[in-house]
Amino acid sequence: xxxxxxxxxxxxxxxxxxxxxxxxxxxxxxxxxxxxxxxxxxxxxxxxxxxxxxxxxxxxxxxxxxxxxxxxxxxxxxxxxxxxxxxxxxxxxxxxxxxxxxxxxxxxxxxxxxxxxxxxxxxxxxxxxxxxxxxxxxxxxxxxxxxxxxxxxxxxxxxxxxxxxxxxxxxxxxxxxxxxxxxxxxxxxxxxxxxxxxxxxxxxxxxxxxxxxxxxxxxxxxxxxxxxxxxxxxxxxxxxxxxxxxxxxxxxxxxxxxxxxxxxxxxxxxxxxxxxxxxxxxxxxxxxxxxxxxxxxxxxxxxxxxxxxxxxxxxxxxxxxx
Amino acid sequence: xxxxxxxxxxxxxxxxxxxxxxxxxxxxxxxxxxxxxxxxxxxxxxxxxxxxxxxxxxxxxxxxxxxxxxxx
Numbered sequence: 001x002x003x004x005x006x007x008x009x010x011x012x013x014x015x016x017x018x019x020x021x022x023x024x025x026x027x028x029x030x031x032x033x034x035x036x037x038x039x040x041x042x043x044x045x046x047x048x049x050x051x052x053x054x055x056x057x058x059x060x061x062x063x064x065x066x067x068x069x070x071x072x073x074x075x076x077x078x079x080x081x082x083x084x085x086x087x088x089x090x091x092x093x094x095x096x097x098x099x100x101x102x103x104x105x106x107x108x109x110x111x112x113x114x115x116x117x118x119x120x121x122x123x124x125x126x127x128x129x130x131x132x133x134x135x136x137x138x139x140x141x142x143x144x145x146x147x148x149x150x151x152x153x154x155x156x157x158x159x160x161x162x163x164x165x166x167x168x169x170x171x172x173x174x175x176x177x178x179x180x181x182x183x184x185x186x187x188x189x190x191x192x193x194x195x196x197x198x199x200x201x202x203x204x205x206x207x208x209x210x211x212x213x214x215x216x217x218x219x220x221x222x223x224x225x226x227x228x229x230x231x232x233x234x235x236x237x238x239x240x241x242x243x244x245x246x247x248x249x250x251x252x253x254x255x256x257x258x259x260x261x262x263x264x265x266x267x268x269x270x271x272x273x274x275x276x277x278x279x280x281x282x283x284x285x286x287x288x289x290x291x292x293x294x295x296x297x298x299x300x301x302x303x304x305x306x307x308x309x310x311x312x313x314x315x316x317x318x319x320x321x322x
Numbered sequence: 323x324x325x326x327x328x329x330x331x332x333x334x335x336x337x338x339x340x341x342x343x344x345x346x347x348x349x350x351x352x353x354x355x356x357x358x359x360x361x362x363x364x365x366x367x368x369x370x371x372x373x374x375x376x377x378x379x380x381x382x383x384x385x386x387x388x389x390x391x392x393x394x
Contacts, residue, residue, distance in 0.1 A: 029390070145369070247380065254383035261390075303376040 028264055032188060032257060034096035036064050040182040048100060052080065053091035102186040105173040113169075142168050146306050150313035156211055160312065163203055167196065168305040175256060175297035179290070188256040190249065197249035200308045205241070208315035220315060244311055248304055255300045259293040331393035338385030345378040 038046040047063030052073065061067035068074055072083050081088055116135045119126075128136050147164050151157040171187060178185025186192050208217045221237045222230050266286050270279045353371040357364045 250384060250387070251376070251380035254387050255379070258383060258386060299372065299376060303373065306373060 028261065028268075031264070032184070032260055034098040034184070034189060036094055036096055038097050038100060048095045048097060050080070050094040051092075052089040053093055054082075054089035059089075097184050098186045098189055098192065101177050101184055102174065102192065105170060105177055105186065109169055109173055138169070139165060142305065146302075146309050150306075150309040152313065152316060153211070156207065156316065160203065160207065160309075163199075164305050164309060167200070167308065168301050171196065171252065171304055172298060172301035175301060176294075178256065178260065179294060179297060185256050185260065187252055188260065190253045193249040193253040194246075196252070196304070197245035200248060200304075200311075201242070201245040204245070204308065204311045204315060207312050211316055216317070217315070244307075248307055252300050252304055255296055259289065259296060263289055263293075327392045331389040334389040334392070335386055338382045338389070341385075342379055342382030346375050349374050349378065 036050055037044050037048050047065065050059075050061040050064065050067050052059045052061075059073075061070075061073075064075060067080075073080050073089070074083050075081075079088060080092060112131065112135065116132050119132055142165055143161050146168070147161050148154070148157045151160065174186045174192075177183040178188060187196075205217075208220070212220075221234050223233055223237060225233050263286050266282055266289070270282050349371060353367050357367050
């Protein structure tokens with residue numbers, strides 16, 4: 001499996017330059033982060049382009065190698081810095097391996113969904129068969145148990161269902177990409193999950209403003225308390241408006257990274273002992289954790305979508321309970 | 323000083339996991355008891371139990387994340 005190669009490389013690197021004891025952990029976390037080339041089983045199979053936006057200009061490099069040779073930038077401790085004054089570029093827009101796997105997830109989803117949708121368009125009255133069964137069961141699950149259960153008005157729920165379906169399937173496929181050997185989890189990076197949470201933030205607030213009007217939306221900030229408490233309640237509610245999607249991002253990112261870190265660390269223990277007798281129970285344990293991670297991949301996609309729909313439903317009028 | 327950071331990271335991770343384990347244990351006990359009282363509600367109880375478990379685990383992961391920052 002790829003994890004053994006990465007763990008072995010990590011231990012060798014850390015034992016080579018071991019200034020202080022924190023190095024294996026840093027190398028481990030760097031191994032899980034994004035790299036500027038595609039690595040499969042610790043062999044670089046393809047360099048990925050580097051795109052930097054610095055001092056108002058875009059710089060394109062086709063690989064790390066060409067950047068080191070020709071440009072003014074160099075790699076220092078896995079960060080790109082300018083050769084002249086060791087400052088980081090303003091924006092690093094490179095296509096890293098995580099971006100590559102996000103695009104792979106998107107293309108995979110587009111392929112599957114268009115195939116299934118085509119089958120429905122051709123024969124709407126035919127009973128579903130094959131791939132349609134799985135996709136239809138997931139879609140109905142999201143639509144009925146997640147969206148329609150939490151958003152009271154039917155037309156708002158139907159308008160938002162494509163968004164929730166996209167979020168659920170994208171997070172699920174992105175999580176599962178990390179489970180196949182050679183794949184890196186895109187959602188294991190805080191920036192990716194923060195971007196997803198920002199879309200959730202916009203959906204939550206824009207839906208409330210569009211359906212209720214700004215006045216009613218601001219009235220929700222007071223949470224129905226006495227006017228003397230408003231000076232306390234309103235800042236807390238405003239903070240909650242930002243913290244809730246932020247917590248969604250952290251939860252998804254931490255769940256995805258923690259499983260991988262545990263598996264790497266356990267396989268590293270085998271290299272610590274260097275015997276076969278240690279290898280067998282540890283491998284069984286790692287397999288057990290791998291199966292749990294498969295469940296966690298689905299669960300975290302479900303939780304992200306469910307919590308977003310609950311937040312949307314909270315901001316809309318509850319019908320008769322207000 | 324780095325050793326102090328790693329020691330505290332280990333302690334912190336253990337405490338975070340204790341909190342999560344206790345919380346989810348109580349949750350599972352309550353859910354199972356409610357399912358025992360009313361088996362028809364078992365499926366909706368299951369959904370709510372999983373949501374609550376993921377939320378409690380999320381809090382434990384916040385602590386774990388800070389421990390990683392301390393250790394590395």
